[in-house]
Amino acid sequence: MLLCDIMERWPQTIPVFIRHKMLCVGCAISPYHTIQDACLEHRVSETMFREELGQAINTH
Numbered sequence: 001m002l003l004c005d006i007m008e009r010w011p012q013t014i015p016v017f018i019r020h021k022m023l024c025v026g027c028a029i030s031p032y033h034t035i036q037d038a039c040l041e042h043r044v045s046e047t048m049f050r051e052e053l054g055q056a057i058n059t060h
Contacts, residue, residue, distance in 0.1 A: 003030040003038055006053070013056045020044050 003024050007014055017024045022042050024030045035053070039046040 001034065003027075003033050003035070006035070010053075010057045012059070013053050016049070016052045016056050019052075020049065 003017075007017070007025065007030070014025055017038075020042065022038055022044070024033070024038055027033075033041070035050060036046055038044075039049050
């Protein structure tokens with residue numbers, strides 16, 4: 001799933017991106033990047049990041 005779609009469908013995930021200092025929110029590339037792309041680019045553990053996104057989605 002593309003980052004822009006994730007943030008649009010589940011806006012409660014936006015703080016997760018910000019917490020990891022990912023500039024994906026409002027980025028012109030977010031319509032083309034996946035979670036894997038962003039984690040590689042920002043050197044964030046994809047497993048941990050996916051868990052945090054899941055928690056944000058399931059908490060709201």
